[in-house]
Amino acid sequence: MYESQSYAVILRRMLDRIPDDVDKRQGSMIYDALAPAASELAQLYVELDMGLRSVFPQTAVEDHLDDLTEPFGLTRNQATYAVRKGVFAGAAGVLLDVPVGSRFSISGVTYAAVSKIAAGQFEMRCETLGVVGNQHYGTMLPIDYIAGLVSATLSDVLIPGAGRESDASYRARFFSEVREPTTSGNKANYKKWALEVDGVGGAQVIPLWDGPGTVKVIIIDTNKQPASPALVSNVQAYIDPGAGTGDGQAPIGAAVTVVAATSVEINITGTISLDGSRTLSQVQIDFESALTEYLADIAFSSDPSVKYARVGAMLLNVAGVADYSSLLLNGASGNASIDAEALGVLGTVTLSV
Known part of the structure; x- marks a missing residue:
């Protein structure tokens, strides 16, 4: 709001108030007296602008x-810990149970076994907050000695960690x-309840989906991917663990079904002309990264369809691309439709020159 009130503008305005028959040149007594005051006033306007922005939620x-x-x-929402699946085996690949609380490390990140899923499979809670807990896969090293343990593998993300x-x-x-105020178990209420569970990154609510009193809640995780069974179970337990009994957040009589969103693969092919500054593989990596970000942005939005024109514009904006032709989304030169219970996920991207 006060961007125009710069040091130079303020100083010029102050000097203009001094009669012209007085020396106002840089280095003069008048100039040197006014310059520090103009600098302080300019800083005051900066702080005034920051203060004004801080009282409105828009800024x-x-x-x-x-x-x-x-x-x-x-x-x-504060940062959360990732929950992963760990698979443990002994000699000859026989599944092995490890003690709850035992700790393992992979790429400098530590996980602890918190509960048993099945024989040799445990929920592993990352000890570091944030998305770092979602990133690594493969062989873990035990921090504590475990008799008979031959292999420890970190696999599925059950509940993604978030920053x-x-x-x-x-x-x-x-x-x-x-x-969209929440009240008396309206749609906004169910969406709010779903988003209150750690790991949920979006929710859609479908009332009366299977008759009177029924509600379906479709969820995705914070990575904008279909929710894992563990996350679905957590949300179900929080909103309605007893099919209308009112033991959760949902009112008595509301039978709530929580499900993961279905995924629709978006496969893209196209021919591009390179401008000579970058290789095809470099262009493809950047294009796939832009597509992944775009699909995450439109997940569970009011219009989740993948726009053909938007994809074409993203391809043209990739450094190294001069032009494109024969662009197809799922085999068609048009938008890729996605319904309310699904989200688009990146499938294959095939670019040729």
Whole structure:
């Protein structure tokens, strides 16, 4: 709002108030007296602008945004721990149970066994907050000695770890809360309950999906992927563990079914012309990264269809691409439709020159 109030503008305005028959050149007594004051006033305008931005949720950031939303009963989501599946075996590949609490390391990240899933399979909780717990797969090394253990493998992400909620995400959630008030078990209520469970990154609610009193809640995880069975179970237990008994968040009589979103693979082919600055493989890597980000952005949005024109524009924006032709999404030169219970996931990307 006060961007125009720069040091130079303020100093010029101050000097203009001095009569022209007085020496106002740089280095003069008048100039040297006014310059420090102009500098301080310019800094004051900067701080005034920051203060003004901090009192509106549209522009407030960090603690200022937290302070604005707190009276509405909202708090920023903090970082969470990833929960993974660990598979353990002894001699000859025979599955082996490990003690609950035993710790393992992979690529400098430590996981602890927290509960048994099945013979030789355990839920492993990362000891480091955030997305780092989602990243590594493969052989783990035991930190504690375990008799008979031959192999320890870190596999599926059961509940993805997430970093501290960003200002943009928290602001969007705040506006959704105040513009779509939750009350008496309405659709917004069910969506809010789902998002309160760690690991949930989005939810859709379908009322009366299987007759009176039934509600379906479809969820995705914070990686914008279909939720794991463990995450689905956690959300089911939180919202309605007893099919309408009112033991969870849902009111008595509401039979809630929580399911993971189905995935629709988006396969892309096309022919491109390179400008000579980059190789085909470099272009493909960047294009796939842009596509993955785009699919995450539109997951569970009001219009989740993958837009043909948007994909073409992304391809043209990749460094090294001069032009493209014969672009196809799932074999067609048009939008790829995705229904309300699904989300698009990147399949194969085949680019040729």
